[in-house]
Each structure stands twice: as structure tokens, then as C-alpha cells.
Amino acid sequence: MGNHGFISAQWKLGHGITLFWGPPTRDEAVGDPFFLQFTPSPTKTQELSNANRLKVFINNGESGIILSEFFMITRYLESRVIDMTREARGPKEGDFITIKSYKHDGSLHRTWRDTMVLKTSENALIGVNDHTLVTEDDGRRWVTREPAIVYFHKHYWFNIVAMIRDNGVSYYCNLASPYVLDKEALKYIDYDLDVKVFPDGEKRLLDVDEYEDFSQRWHYGEETDRILKANVLTLVDWINHHKGPFSQAYVDLWYQRYQELLRRSH
Template sequence: MSFPAEGDQIQIHSYKHNGLIHRVWEETTVLKGTQNTVIGGNDRTIVTESDGRTWITREPAICFFHAKYWFNIIGMIRHDGIYYYCNLSSPFVWDDEALKYIDYDLDVKVFPDMTYILLDEDEYEVHRKQMNYPDVIDRILKNNVERLTSWVQQRKGPFAPDFIETWYERYLTYRK
């Protein structure tokens, strides 16, 4: 199986548990692509929602996907610091069309001072019932909320000092 190579432009497809498309990011530059990890960068990319509406991201972002963890992390570079939006999701898969994952509603928003909040618990409960999330998925996701918040507290992975800045500098080398 091939993986996206450094410098490749890829799409990111987010699905819901029922298999329906949730959201598509039109263009992300691959900064690292391995069997376990994809790190990408984008800025002002078009995002298409499941209902066809589109919008454009407002700031540069570095995206971190892992094939073993049930979350992905987006570090958004703003004038007042780095904000992180973390989606509780299935591990990513790459199928030569796009990087794909299942979005499981729960999100963790992390502020520049590394404080964080858990978002969308109500939406998660509604979808868990509507789409019949298995109990094992519920346990996995709750365990990964703990893993993710532990990473924040330990400044691990994308939360480490200089992680986002270092990858953003690499991203800038690919901009025309």
C-alpha cells in the first residue's frame, strides 16, 4: 500500500459512523507521510459540508493524523497563539483517493495556554443512539479523550513546544 509523499496535495474526507460523508477539505500539503502518521498543512482551503455548503479556513493549520490513535489534531496558527481543535475519530486510512476517518462528534478545544474544554457531548449522545455506536467504540473514545488530554497536559506530540511552528516552517517551503 502506498502512502502520501511529502509535498503531495491531498484531500481529507471525514465520515460519520453511518458511512455518510461529513466534511471534505479540498487541499492539504503532506509534510510527513508514513504508515502510522500523516502531518499536513493548509491555509485558506475550501471545506465542503455534507449538505454542499462550502467555506474557507481562516488561518494556517497543521494537521496531525495517526493510524493507531482515535483522534486527530489540528493546530491553528492565529495572531494570539496556537489553538488546537481535536476530533475524536477513528484512526486514519489512506486509499489513494484521500485521507479518511470517521468523526465521532466529541471534540477537545485547546487554548494557547494549554487549558482545554470537551465539546459536543450532547451531539455525541444523540448520534451514539441514532447510529448505534457499539459499546466498544464508546469505551475506546472515552479512553482516547483521556489519552488526548494527557498529551495536552504533558505537552506531548503536536502539543510539544515548537511542534506546530516547525511543521509550519516546512509547510511554507511548499507554498508558491
């Protein structure tokens, strides 16, 4: 028998939720509350990562918790586990995400507001920008002119933008940290150096002076410098051998998938 005549109980809810209701343990006592413990099943625990346990303390004074309040709480907890599961799973095909690039000092560099996700895997994300709003660090705004397939990876220190134009595909490759993805945006650190590839295959390494300036100002360090220069070589190898995003078949495949998703949404 719990405090105020309430019996400790256990409910099996949907979505792998078990809810325990009863007095708090000695270590958990706060004032004189009843204790609701929300515990996802082992499978859900893995999906929810660090959000695998939620405790709600209800300070009900002398009157106890009424039944309607209890059911409101259970509905709230069910909705939260659904939200947290979606968040842990990440975006799915057809979802729109924000992309944010930062500089080494932590300042925001550039934001793309709506990028459609075409594919996610354990290590990579493929998306598309098409008339996407871009905001610069000084507040200036502009809109991308043509469809562009974007490629991000969690291990390579670059990301790739394949711009689909009437005269062929041009590439803009940013030397950057591997990306991270949270509920706010896909994020990475921009490291100044860029490789531009023209439709005829010509390659240009851009912004070398800017890289040297910021490297000294923000103390990139020898290890970061070594990693970035090694990734320039990897990037050039991909370009020369038409690997991954630098394959015409790759661009055609993902642009076609984008068009299919557009038709489905209309």
C-alpha cells in the same frame, strides 16, 4: 510455436516488468486469444500490494496481433506499473491530498479539498491546511482562515488540528477513528466529541450531547464508547504534557517546513 505461427516469447521490460507472450493455458483460454502476462519482480510485487499480477487477453481472431499493437500494449503496461507503484507508496512531501470525514452511518460529513502533505510514516501523516476549501455535508462551502498543522494516526482514535493565529496556537481535536488512505482521499469516521484547547491552555470538551444522540441513533456500542473515552484521556494527557502536536517546537518545526516547501514551489 504458438497459435497462428506465433512463437511464445518473454521480454524483460523496465521497472521490474517481465512480459510473457504466447497462447493461453487451458485454464486461461477465452475464445482464441493470445495471452499477455505482466508480472512485476518480487520487489515490485511487494510494492504493488494486491496489484501484483495483470493479465490481458487479446482476441485477435485469425489474423494475429500486429507488432505496433504489441508495443502499444507494452507501453501501456509500463505506465500502469509506474502508476500502481506510486499509488502503493502513497503521497510524498509537498503533494496535495483530499480529506474526507464520515459519520458512523457511512454518510459524508465534511471534505477538505487540498491539504499539503508534510510528512508520512508507517502510522502517521502530518499535513497543513492554509486557505483550504471545506465542503459541509449540506453543500455549504467555506475557506480556512489561517495555517493549520494537521496530525492523523493509524492507531489513535483522534486527529489534531493546530491553528496558528496571531494570539498563539489553538487546537481543535476530533475524536475519530484511525485514518485510512486510498487514491481518493484520507478518510476517517468522526465521532462527534471534540476537545478545544485555547492559547492559554484552557481545555473544553465539546458536543457531548451530540455524541449521546448519535450514539443511540446509530448504535455505536459499548466497545466503541470505551475506546473513545479512553482516547479522550490519552488526548488530555498529551495536552497536559505538551506531547507531539501540543509542543510549540513541533508546531514551529512543521510550519517552517511548510514555508520552505512554498518557497520551493514558486
